[in-house]
Amino acid sequence: MTEIPQFSLEESEEIGALLTEEEIPYERRCVITSSGRAGFIFSVQDDRFLDAIRMIKSHCGFLDAPPEPVSGTCPACNFPVTNAFECPDCGLSLSFNPRELMQNHPFVIFLTKLEKETGTIL
Numbered sequence: 217m218t219e220i221p222q223f224s225l226e227e228s229e230e231i232g233a234l235l236t237e238e239e240i241p242y243e244r245r246c247v248i249t250s251s252g253r254a255g256f257i258f259s260v261q262d263d264r265f266l267d268a269i270r271m272i273k274s275h276c277g278f279l280d281a282p283p284e285p286v287s288g289t290c291p292a293c294n295f296p297v298t299n300a301f302e303c304p305d306c307g308l309s310l311s312f313n314p315r316e317l318m319q320n321h322p323f324v325i326f327l328t329k330l331e332k333e334t335g336t337i338l
């Protein structure tokens with residue numbers, strides 16, 4: 217079994233339902249995080265681990281096309297922007313990248329570390 221950290225109760229219920237739908241057997245256990253909240257860790261069989269990871273990535277929108285650069289006017293400071301991912305003046309992120317928005321999520325931290333270790337984008 218390989219562990220996949222770590223989700224809130226609500227997230228873990230969605231992911232559990234998806235794993236069941238994909239017929240990926242799993243165990244879910246509850247841990248108490250450093251912030252004192254409940255977190256949920258999935259364990260799946262080693263040979264279904266990558267299936268489960270891809271399924272969760274897809275669920276989070278990480279498999280969608282990479283964001284496009286934006287041209288126009290920054291909605292925060294009205295600075296003119298040409299072909300940029302963020303405003304050169306105020307730094308506002310102008311493109312929607314779900315993985316970037318979730319960069320402090322335990323699953324994203326786990327995923328990034330795993331991809332670094334294996335040298336592949338899963």
Ligand SMILES: [Zn+2]
Nearest residue numbers: 290293303306
């Ligand atoms: Zn701006």
